[in-house]
Amino acid sequence: MSSNDKMIRTKDLTFLEKIYLPEIVKGLFLTVRQMFKPKVTVQYPEERFEPPAQFRGRPVLVHENGVERCVACGLCSRVCPALAIEVQAAETPLDKERYPEKFEINMIRCIFCGFCEEVCPEEAIIMSNEYLLVFQSQEEAVFGKDKLLKSAEEMRPRLEFLRDHR
Amino acid sequence: MPKVTIDGRTFDAPAGRTIIDIAAQNGIEIPHFCWHPKLTPAGNCRMCLVEVEKMPKLAIACMTTVADGMVVQTASEKVLNARHAVMEFLLINHPLDCPICDEAGECKLQDYAYKYSIGESRFEEDKVHKPKRVELGPNVLLDVERCIMCSRCVRFSDEIAHQPVLTFTQRGTHVVLTTFPDTQLDNRYSMNVIELCPVGALTSRDFRFKARVWEMSSTDSVCTGCARGCNTNVWVRNNEILRLTPRHNEEVNSYWMCDDGRLKTFKHVNAAERLSAPLVRKEGQLMETGWDEAIAKAVSELRLFRKNEIAALGSGFSSNEDNYLLQKFFRETVGTRLVDLVEHVVEGDQDDLLIRADKTPNTTGAREVGVRPGPAGEDLASILQGVRDGSIKALYVLEDDIAADPAVREVLGNLELLIVHAHQRNATTEFADIVFAASTFAERNGTFVNFQRHVQRFRPAVATQEQDRALDGFNMSRWDKFAAHNDRWGRGSRRDARPSWRILAALAVVYGVKYRYQTAEDVFREITERVPTFKGMSYLAVGSRGRTLAAAGTTAPAPVA
Ligand code: SF4
Numbered sequence: 066m067s068s069n070d071k072m073i074r075t076k077d078l079t080f081l082e083k084i085y086l087p088e089i090v091k092g093l094f095l096t097v098r099q100m101f102k103p104k105v106t107v108q109y110p111e112e113r114f115e116p117p118a119q120f121r122g123r124p125v126l127v128h129e130n131g132v133e134r135c136v137a138c139g140l141c142s143r144v145c146p147a148l149a150i151e152v153q154a155a156e157t158p159l160d161k162e163r164y165p166e167k168f169e170i171n172m173i174r175c176i177f178c179g180f181c182e183e184v185c186p187e188e189a190i191i192m193s194n195e196y197l198l199v200f201q202s203q204e205e206a207v208f209g210k211d212k213l214l215k216s217a218e219e220m221r222p223r224l225e226f227l228r229d230h231r
Numbered sequence: 232m233p234k235v236t237i238d239g240r241t242f243d244a245p246a247g248r249t250i251i252d253i254a255a256q257n258g259i260e261i262p263h264f265c266w267h268p269k270l271t272p273a274g275n276c277r278m279c280l281v282e283v284e285k286m287p288k289l290a291i292a293c294m295t296t297v298a299d300g301m302v303v304q305t306a307s308e309k310v311l312n313a314r315h316a317v318m319e320f321l322l323i324n325h326p327l328d329c330p331i332c333d334e335a336g337e338c339k340l341q342d343y344a345y346k347y348s349i350g351e352s353r354f355e356e357d358k359v360h361k362p363k364r365v366e367l368g369p370n371v372l373l374d375v376e377r378c379i380m381c382s383r384c385v386r387f388s389d390e391i392a393h394q395p396v397l398t399f400t401q402r403g404t405h406v407v408l409t410t411f412p413d414t415q416l417d418n419r420y421s422m423n424v425i426e427l428c429p430v431g432a433l434t435s436r437d438f439r440f441k442a443r444v445w446e447m448s449s450t451d452s453v454c455t456g457c458a459r460g461c462n463t464n465v466w467v468r469n470n471e472i473l474r475l476t477p478r479h480n481e482e483v484n485s486y487w488m489c490d491d492g493r494l495k496t497f498k499h500v501n502a503a504e505r506l507s508a509p510l511v512r513k514e515g516q517l518m519e520t521g522w523d524e525a526i527a528k529a530v531s532e533l534r535l536f537r538k539n540e541i542a543a544l545g546s547g548f549s550s551n552e553d554n555y556l557l558q559k560f561f562r563e564t565v566g567t568r569l570v571d572l573v574e575h576v577v578e579g580d581q582d583d584l585l586i587r588a589d590k591t592p593n594t595t596g597a598r599e600v601g602v603r604p605g606p607a608g609e610d611l612a613s614i615l616q617g618v619r620d621g622s623i624k625a626l627y628v629l630e631d632d633i634a635a636d637p638a639v640r641e642v643l644g645n646l647e648l649l650i651v652h653a654h655q656r657n658a659t660t661e662f663a664d665i666v667f668a669a670s671t672f673a674e675r676n677g678t679f680v681n682f683q684r685h686v687q688r689f690r691p692a693v694a695t696q697e698q699d700r701a702l703d704g705f706n707m708s709r710w711d712k713f714a715a716h717n718d719r720w721g722r723g724s725r726r727d728a729r730p731s732w733r734i735l736a737a738l739a740v741v742y743g744v745k746y747r748y749q750t751a752e753d754v755f756r757e758i759t760e761r762v763p764t765f766k767g768m769s770y771l772a773v774g775s776r777g778r779t780l781a782a783a784g785t786t787a788p789a790p791v792a
């Protein structure tokens with residue numbers, strides 16, 4: 066385009082701009098106005114942030130009436146760029162044929178990318194709104210099924226969000 | 232010689248051969264499900280349709296015999312459209328099972344769906360549902376929904392295993408593969424149908440759901456179940472063998488292996504009871520010790536005896552390298568003439584396909600490298616007699632549970648010193664004074680010689696404590712590559728076991744003789760120099776398909792079979 070080649074001449078500052086004072090007053094005005102608006106800062110850790118459904122907190126496994134949805138296909142484990150997930154399948158008499166005998170996520174490896182949630186064919190692994198992750202040892206950071214399983218009821222906001230936005 | 236042109240390239244085409252055959256031989260892939268080079272063609276999957284000039288309709292490449300001057304197109308628009316259509320038909324009733332299907336990752340239907348299908352279905356009705364988890368026999372399960380009715384399994388059972396028990400019933404979309412009433416698929420080769428099945432309809436009861444295909448590494452190896460030495464792949468995840476599958480070698484086992492070889496020859500490698508360190512008897516109890524201590528002890532104990540009071544037994548389960556060093560050490564360094572081995576022949580347990588009566592993979596090789604009766608007929612019988620009458624006081628045994636035989640067990644108590652190489656505690660270690668923890672065929676390099684005098688290599692697939700998968704050139708899965716020291720899934724259990732040849736070389740060094748072998752290949756090189764029938768061989772030449780030994784008495788190597 067020819068307009069690209071043209072020299073663009075910026076406007077000279079006016080007298081008022083040159084003396085700065087009105088600009089400083091404008092800035093102060095903005096700051097003062099902000100003081101009367103509602104506060105969004107959370108006084109962590111006394112107060113806790115409640116993330117909305119689209120927040121990608123730590124991954125969890127969904128169960129329905131105590132039966133995990135997971136069929137131990139290992140796709141989440143394969144797609145995980147950080148190799149955080151270990152799944153060991155075993156056979157179950159249920160229709161789904163297989164279930165995860167062992168399901169572990171190493172929360173030190175997890176990077177909260179949500180790929181596992183995206184790849185899962187069963188909507189069995191989803192990102193929760195939990196962000197409080199504190200460990201005192203590496204062992205403690207490996208979450209087994211006991212810490213991962215959450216009921217579909219409890220996870221409803223996220224499941225609904227996924228249904229609407231995927 | 233008649234000529235045929237396929238995709239613009241002209242090939243010699245001996246009369247009677249089919250298009251798919253000529254194409255496969257020349258590296259042109261014609262997609263197919265039901266055709267298999269070792270089974271009679273059935274022509275039922277219609278995936279191999281090709282365009283042949285002057286023929287009014289597309290022809291199936293697996294049943295169309297070539298004629299001189301034939302011109303074939305394997306990728307014309309007509310052919311591609313036909314393939315799309317075949318794929319669409321096949322997928323109409325195919326379940327969306329890939330995530331729970333053991334075949335995923337090595338499935339012909341999956342691969343072809345990517346390569347040859349348009350990826351969309353116009354079928355909106357409900358899929359036909361059929362039984363899942365049907366037991367065809369003790370080792371094979373069938374998922375009827377996944378079956379694409381190629382009949383490979385039926386033809387294998389009829390033609391190769393000679394147990395015609397499989398058939399189809401019903402018609403159209405309701406076809407069901409089943410066994411005849413009151414029969415089951417229980418022949419000794421039944422599990423070959425699992426690899427043969429192009430989809431995941433047939434699964435192994437033993438391996439079912441143990442791992443996804445992409446999580447394992449696969450290493451070329453040799454079955455240790457009998458003297459056939461079927462070529463295999465060893466599949467490992469987290470340093471544990473999960474399955475063995477046959478590897479094609481036309482000279483030895485074609486595409487097959489037997490169920491016993493597949494199921495019974497690797498479990499001991501993973502066993503929790505594996506020896507994890509050398510054992511030395513102290514106050515009547517076998518106690519774990521360090522390697523240096525066990526080796527020093529073995530040498531000082533052996534030195535207490537006169538040459539002709541010491542005997543050594545090689546093993547058909549150990550490699551040529553192990554057996555060679557055993558006989559070298561005992562004949563040259565210790566100075567005894569008493570070297571032989573225990574054979575494990577199960578008379579009559581043999582057939583025309585693969586299974587051999589000799590249940591060791593290497594008795595032929597052990598004999599060849601020198602584990603055989605001495606010049607004055609010092610053989611196993613005379614060794615056992617010597618142990619019985621007390622003239623032989625010390626016995627050294629390679630990896631073989633000789634005490635499993637009651638006749639041998641009976642005399643072992645007479646010994647003053649028994650040293651054995653073993654993988655786990657067994658009947659023989661009960662009597663042993665020193666036990667060296669030997670690594671198994673899956674943990675080291677080495678060669679076996681099968682009953683056809685075919686030298687075959689096996690490679691390490693499972694790491695011992697002193698090995699490193701990356702530094703020692705193991706085949707690695709993605710997990711192996713990225714595991715850190717603290718990843719539970721990356722290390723598996725590792726044993727402090729060593730190859731038998733290395734234990735023997737270490738003994739020789741303490742004995743005061745310099746054995747300068749760094750690797751199994753160094754030992755093999757010496758074998759090729761010292762044993763005439765091995766002349767001209769190397770690990771490289773043996774490769775993954777093996778090489779046949781020269782006939783006894785000649786020195787020229789046989790041509791590559
Ligand atoms: S992808 Fe889903 S179903 Fe598959 S193993 Fe992971 S959580 Fe389970």
Ligand code: SF4
Nearest residue numbers: 329332335338430431
């Ligand atoms: S047979 Fe192949 S295509 Fe069918 S479910 Fe199994 S992996 Fe998928």
Ligand code: SF4
Nearest residue numbers: 378379381382384428
């Ligand atoms: S079970 Fe497998 S091999 Fe047998 S007919 Fe079906 S698809 Fe073919």
Ligand code: SF4
Nearest residue numbers: 454456457461489492
């Ligand atoms: S025939 Fe022998 S070598 Fe082949 S798989 Fe069976 S046991 Fe192993």
